[in-house]
Amino acid sequence: MPPLDVHLKSSKQRTGKEYEELHRWIDDDKLNAPEIHDISRIPENMKYVNKKWGEEAVQEFVLHVKEDMEHRLKENLQYFGLFK
Ligand SMILES: [Zn+2]
Numbered sequence: 001m002p003p004l005d006v007h008l009k010s011s012k013q014r015t016g017k018e019y020e021e022l023h024r025w026i027d028d029d030k031l032n033a034p035e036i037h038d039i040s041r042i043p044e045n046m047k048y049v050n051k052k053w054g055e056e057a058v059q060e061f062v063l064h065v066k067e068d069m070e071h072r073l074k075e076n077l078q079y080f081g082l083f084k
Helices: 004-015 020-027 039-053 055-079
Strands: none
Touching: 004 020, 004 055, 020 039, 020 055, 039 055
């Protein structure tokens, strides 16, 4: 997964804010991180994010999960020599 500062940087580019607390909530708690990244739980987690950090943070939450998935996909393709 991309390191925290990659998420902070892309949030900053999109919104002008880093949303550090949000990204730390998504990644830092190793026990809950898999559930927070689980696509099937996005609707439920979106409600929590909206309540805690507001509407704009919901988009940043979903994009965090998307960035992680793209990163993982790229790593897998590189592993099999299908992506440079
Ligand atoms: Zn993550």
